[in-house]
Amino acid sequence: MEESLKPQKRIFIALTGISAVFSALFVYALWKITIPGLNEINQYLPMVFGVVALVLIVMLLTGVAGIVLALLGIPIMKLFYFWAWKAINIMFPLAVIFGRVFNIPREKIEQSFIEVSNSLVRQHLKKVPGERIMILTPHCIQRDTCVHKITRSVENCRQCGGCSVGSMLALAHKYNCHFAVATGGTLARKMVKEARPKAIVAVACERDLTSGIQDVFPLPVLGVLNERPFGPCFNTRVDVNKLEAAILEFLEEDSNGKN
Numbered sequence: 373m374e375e376s377l378k379p380q381k382r383i384f385i386a387l388t389g390i391s392a393v394f395s396a397l398f399v400y401a402l403w404k405i406t407i408p409g410l411n412e413i414n415q416y417l418p419m420v421f422g423v424v425a426l427v428l429i430v431m432l433l434t435g436v437a438g439i440v441l442a443l444l445g446i447p448i449m450k451l452f453y454f455w456a457w458k459a460i461n462i463m464f465p466l467a468v469i470f471g472r473v474f475n476i477p478r479e480k481i482e483q484s485f486i487e488v489s490n491s492l493v494r495q496h497l498k499k500v501p502g503e504r505i506m507i508l509t510p511h512c513i514q515r516d517t518c519v520h521k522i523t524r525s526v527e528n529c530r531q532c533g534g535c536s537v538g539s540m541l542a543l544a545h546k547y548n549c550h551f552a553v554a555t556g557g558t559l560a561r562k563m564v565k566e567a568r569p570k571a572i573v574a575v576a577c578e579r580d581l582t583s584g585i586q587d588v589f590p591l592p593v594l595g596v597l598n599e600r601p602f603g604p605c606f607n608t609r610v611d612v613n614k615l616e617a618a619i620l621e622f623l624e625e626d627s628n629g630k631n
Contacts, residue, residue, distance in 0.1 A: 435459025
């Protein structure tokens with residue numbers, strides 16, 4: 373339990389909690405302000421609006437509670453899991469705004485979001501065959517001077533060791549996973565739609581992982597942050613051990629992967 377709410381996760385949890393409370397107060401204030409006007413239209417409208425507002429508030433707070441329970445290692449029902457994800461998607465923009473207020477860099481919030489997301493996925497982890505696992509990464513993982521372009525087919529990689537693509541391709545072959553390299557978010561979504569995986573192991577920067585995880589929900593995604601020794605979006609790398617560990621978390625024990 374000590375690791376369940378480690379500092380990196382606490383950032384997003386705290387900002388999400390603040391956002392949820394702020395949203396609840398805003399909805400309540402809006403209801404109070406509109407009561408006179410609603411009464412003029414129909415005497416039952418304030419009650420109807422109040423019930424709707426109460427349901428929205430309860431749903432948001434339930435989602436935040438679900439996140440906290442999951443991170444504490446307490447098993448939660450699928451309903452709580454669903455609303456936890458809804459709360460994350462709804463509250464994330466507000467969490468970023470409050471992050472600015474408290475001088476917390478967006479990158480740190482995104483790192484915290486990815487940690488929280490990975491924890492929620494692990495709470496309801498589904499084991500799948502290797503061929504239903506997709507490894508997805510942006511094209512900046514390939515060395516910029518390489519003439520063997522892999523965005524159309526990763527099998528063009530010569531596995532020379534000059535970048536991380538060869539090691540990633542070797543893992544894809546080892547566990548019989550689908551491996552795709554995308555040049556942008558639109559293409560990544562198209563690749564996911566065509567491959568129809570049941571689980572995704574995504575390698576990218578904080579921004580791309582955050583948006584990608586939200587885009588493909590409810591598909592389970594384990595995010596692995598890339599390494600950027602030369603700066604963002606240029607000759608990036610990945611810790612292959614972390615990537616393999618993420619694959620194994622999804623992989624069925626009796627999978628036909630070559631392990």
